Amino acid sequence: MRIRASRSVSLFTGATVSAVVLATVSGCDSQRAAAGGDTDVLTDRARQVAAAWDGSAAAAAWQAGYYPLGEAVQLPRGGLRSQADKQAYENQNFVLRGELPGAGPKDGQVTWAGDGSLTRPLVGANEAYRALVGTRIGGEPRLTVTGAELGEMTMATSRGPATVPAWLFTLDGYATPLKQAAAVPSKTPPAPIKAARDIPGYPLNRLVEIAADGRSVVVVALDGGCDEGPEVDVLETRGTVVLSATVKDHKSSGTCTKQARMQQVTVELARPVGGRVLLDARTGQPIPHKGTRGISSPPNRS
Secondary structure, three states: OOOEEEOOEEEOOOOOOOEEEOOOOOOHHHHHHHHOOOHHHHHHHHHHHHHHHOOOHHHHHHHHOOOEOOOOEEOOOOOOOOHHHHHHHHOOOEEEOOOOOOOOOOEEEEEEOOOOEEEEEEOOHHHHHHHHHOOOOOOOOOEEEEEEEEEEEEEOEOOOOEEEEEEEEEEOOOOOOEEEEOEOOOOOOOOOOOOOOOOOOOOOOEEEEEOOOOOEEEEEEEEEOOEOOEEEEEEEOOOEEEEEEEEOOEOOOOOOOOEEEEEEEEEEOOOOOOOOEEEEOOOOOEOOEOOOOOOOOOOOOO
8 A cells, every 4th residue: 555645734823813722731841851852753643543444434424414514504695794794703692573474394315426326314403593593592793593494504514515404594684694504424444453542743633624625634733832832744545634733842941721722824736635534643534624714814815
């Protein structure tokens, strides 16, 4: 099996957005020890993950299932018009002024152009609305939902662009609806390799997006309080793209805490992702797509 490894990484240094607690980090000494580990450890682990997945039952299940790799929510045509509306959306601050449809169809078709279709369970309008709202109640600013109907949207998936059933929510003041995918994703197959607990770095937090041409991916990586930023290595095979996240450098002094910062990293690929599965080397599992809500946009690079 021919494996191609690359270290072509573009880091958005200004995209630090929040802090999260990491119970596995216990101070600068342990972080330095991890970062100082031989890079061959990461390469060997990536090869093990790729070998375990290539040709496996898990890979076959992934290729046959419905796994969204794009945003489950699509804003009205032209986007949200005001900063207040954008803030309301980011804060999941919605209010319902109207009635939502009752029980709809239990199942719907996810369709790929030239690649068949798959029947998947559908969430109802009320459940989809609750996903939009989250746990926030009240406050300003807010977006007003006046109704909904079942329709369709196109989104990126592990098998390419797909037409999926979606709830089309009418927003007060907007001529076109906000769309939310209604099809329930397939269950992620069990990884054919166990997670590694003793290799440098942290698991990748999420997949943000795949470029339109498939030649790069944006992921969220973590670095600690004493680090100079994350690095992401990529190892490509015919069936997989394995990403290994670690930290670039460490500050020579200072006190570390059990916190890590989340940063967006763009990883360049030797060829388009296509139908290959994107994997995290540390966990051995597909990198979850969680969208961009709560993650600041990277600065423009012209």
